[in-house]
Amino acid sequence: MHYYSTSQQSPFVDFKEATIKGQAPDKGLFFPEHIPTLPPGFINNIKKLSKEEIALTVIQPYVGDTIPKEKLEAIVAETINFNIPVVPVTDNIYSLELYHGPTFAFKDVGGRFMSRCLGHFVKDHDKEVTVLVATSGDTGGAVASGFYNVEGVNVVILYPSGKVSSVQELQLTTLGKNITAIEVDGTFDDCQQMVKQAFTDAELNKKLFLTSANSINVARWLPQQFYYFFSYQQWHQEQPPVISVPSGNFGNICAGLLAYRSGLPVKHFIAACNANDVVPQFLQNGKYTPQPAVPTLSNAMDVGSPSNFIRIMELFQHDLQQLQQILSSVSISDAETTATVKQIFTDHNYLLDPHGAVAYAALEKYLQKHQDEKGILLETAHPIKFYDVVEPMIDQKIAVPASIEAILQKEKQRVKMEADYTFLKDFLLQ
Numbered sequence: 126m127h128y129y130s131t132s133q134q135s136p137f138v139d140f141k142e143a144t145i146k147g148q149a150p151d152k153g154l155f156f157p158e159h160i161p162t163l164p165p166g167f168i169n170n171i172k173k174l175s176k177e178e179i180a181l182t183v184i185q186p187y188v189g190d191t192i193p194k195e196k197l198e199a200i201v202a203e204t205i206n207f208n209i210p211v212v213p214v215t216d217n218i219y220s221l222e223l224y225h226g227p228t229f230a231f232k233d234v235g236g237r238f239m240s241r242c243l244g245h246f247v248k249d250h251d252k253e254v255t256v257l258v259a260t261s262g263d264t265g266g267a268v269a270s271g272f273y274n275v276e277g278v279n280v281v282i283l284y285p286s287g288k289v290s291s292v293q294e295l296q297l298t299t300l301g302k303n304i305t306a307i308e309v310d311g312t313f314d315d316c317q318q319m320v321k322q323a324f325t326d327a328e329l330n331k332k333l334f335l336t337s338a339n340s341i342n343v344a345r346w347l348p349q350q351f352y353y354f355f356s357y358q359q360w361h362q363e364q365p366p367v368i369s370v371p372s373g374n375f376g377n378i379c380a381g382l383l384a385y386r387s388g389l390p391v392k393h394f395i396a397a398c399n400a401n402d403v404v405p406q407f408l409q410n411g412k413y414t415p416q417p418a419v420p421t422l423s424n425a426m427d428v429g430s431p432s433n434f435i436r437i438m439e440l441f442q443h444d445l446q447q448l449q450q451i452l453s454s455v456s457i458s459d460a461e462t463t464a465t466v467k468q469i470f471t472d473h474n475y476l477l478d479p480h481g482a483v484a485y486a487a488l489e490k491y492l493q494k495h496q497d498e499k500g501i502l503l504e505t506a507h508p509i510k511f512y513d514v515v516e517p518m519i520d521q522k523i524a525v526p527a528s529i530e531a532i533l534q535k536e537k538q539r540v541k542m543e544a545d546y547t548f549l550k551d552f553l554l555q
């Protein structure tokens with residue numbers, strides 16, 4: 126499998142080079158030259174397969190021969206070595222719980238896969254690799270945990286000051302060793318912009334071997350397909366599910382759409398957004414207008430210029446009408462998010478986090494208009510990660526898992542920085 130750049134100005138690369146480079150030199154995103162189709166019988170027999178077999182079959186064509194089979198098997202097994210259950214919430218709504226990994230968010234899947242692939246690829250490199258990543262909250266923790274103590278790899282994480290939850294901040298500022306956190310006085314989009322600029326800075330790239338761990342990296346994006354297949358494996362209804370994905374940078378839903386293009390049965394996708402509604406606007410009126418991000422209760426989705434949306438357009442040959450048949454997108458307000466968390470907890474004894482609540486509200490709206498359909502929402506994080514906002518909503522305390530309890534005792538260590546690329550460059554060159 127080869128990957129081209131969505132900007133069309135860079136040469137084709139294989140999985141190894143796409144993973145190491147992160148972003149294409151022409152600032153485009155790497156995209157597979159063709160969409161693999163699943164082996165015959167794979168979907169019909171999916172209930173008989175193990176999670177590992179499913180994941181390996183899905184990812185193998187994308188990796189090609191850049192990783193030996195046994196090594197890839199081991200990477201896949203470590204990537205998904207936690208529960209990913211589909212849990213019923215109501216008669217027609219199910220929750221795919223993606224938060225049973227080490228940092229309590231779905232980004233563990235991509236983070237674990239990518240860190241292991243990159244660790245494999247840089248084994249025989251003489252230069253140390255610097256993984257540079259911007260986070261809106263959960264990427265930082267997942268990437269830090271994935272790369273912690275990996276030899277030959279340094280990780281630098283940029284996060285927007287005051288715009289991540291306290292648990293999220295602790296997860297990325299308390300590891301130390303090869304992990305450095307930078308608190309940027311700005312928004313997530315500022316952080317992302319600084320990171321993107323670093324990748325295209327020729328002088329910097331001569332001195333440092335830089336790579337990205339954002340969802341633009343194919344090694345983070347592609348394994349996110351796994352759990353869409355796992356959800357189908359656990360789906361017992363006749364009709365395929367409607368799937369609602371809380372979306373920010375649109376990597377997660379783009380992986381779902383890729384799985385769909387490979388043959389996964391899905392009735393419809395909903396990209397559930399908060400007040401940052403660039404994509405809902407676009408699907409409605411065809412105008413794509415990135416906006417500065419506005420802060421909301423679902424902070425990991427506060428993205429005003431979603432990086433991965435270009436890949437969705439690529440998947441559907443930039444044909445808006447074709448896209449609209451399978452994807453709708455809706456913006457959910459903070460008031461609706463709060464009301465949803467409260468109501469689902471009171472009526473169904475199920476506690477959503479604010480991101481899952483956005484997806485729930487969007488799915489509920491959709492199902493009201495499609496009464497014979499049933500759906501799955503992707504519950505992307507454990508509510509404990511957002512206890513500061515969730516506890517007041519339900520007016521009670523959430524039980525704290527032991528691994529979170531441990532970091533709450535630690536002191537955060539980070540470098541503070543203005544949202545100005547020259548500061549980041551100086552810092553990296555030190």
Ligand SMILES: *Cc1c(COP(=O)(O)O)cnc(C)c1O
Pocket residue numbers: 230231232262263264340371372373374375376377378425426480505506
């Ligand atoms: C990152 C994140 C999202 C958004 O995912 P994208 O792939 O950026 O669209 C949603 N929910 C949570 C909890 C997240 O951490």
